[in-house]
Structure formats: structure tokens, C-alpha cells
Amino acid sequence: MSDSTPGPPAPGPGSPPAAPPPAGEPSVPAPLGVPRPPTGDAGVDALLARLADADHLPADGHLEVYEDVHRGLRATLASLDANPPAAPAPRTPSPSPS
Numbered sequence: 001m002s003d004s005t006p007g008p009p010a011p012g013p014g015s016p017p018a019a020p021p022p023a024g025e026p027s028v029p030a031p032l033g034v035p036r037p038p039t040g041d042a043g044v045d046a047l048l049a050r051l052a053d054a055d056h057l058p059a060d061g062h063l064e065v066y067e068d069v070h071r072g073l074r075a076t077l078a079s080l081d082a083n084p085p086a087a088p089a090p091r092t093p094s095p096s097p098s
Contacts, residue, residue: 031055047072 032055036048047069054065 029056
């Protein structure tokens with residue numbers, strides 16, 4: 001019985017060893033797979049869907065996407081203050097049957 005554990009075969013004389021990625025090089029971007037449930041507001045949902053654009057960018061490209069989404073969400077919130085929904089009409093008591 002052998003004491004060595006099986007593993008990948010050693011490179012042959014004609015093949016170079018596999019080199020690790022250079023230090024400081026970013027890894028390949030990959031989606032995180034974070035679900036984004038609908039909010040019920042089409043404009044907000046569209047802004048949040050834009051976050052998926054960052055999935056395919058290197059980390060230094062994320063800032064532009066995040067700032068764009070943040071700007072849109074702030075504008076949406078500001079528009080709520082500028083155009084508040086109409087207040088419901090006051091209810092008048094109905095006459096009681098006599």
C-alpha cells in the first residue's frame with residue numbers, strides 16, 4: 001500500500017506548470033445572485049434592476065452604477081415630497097334613522 005494520496009498528475013516535461021493569477025489582478029466578475037423582490041413601484045423596480053449591471057463589471061465600475069441608482073432613488077423620494085397624494089375628504093356623519 002502506498003502512503004501517497006492520489007491527486008492531479010504532475011506536469012510533464014513539455015508542459016509548463018499552471019501559474020496562479022498575478023497578485024493584484026481582479027478575479028472575473030460574477031453575479032452575487034441577490035434576489036430583488038418587486039416593490040410595487042415600477043420606477044423603483046427599474047432602478048433596482050439597474051443594480052444587475054454591476055454584476056458584470058469589475059469592482060472599480062460599480063461606483064458609477066451605484067451612484068446612478070442612488071440618484072434615481074433620491075429623485076423618486078423627492079418627487080413624493082413635491083407632489084404629496086391628495087388628502088382624503090373628511091367624512092360627514094350620516095343621519096341616523098329615527
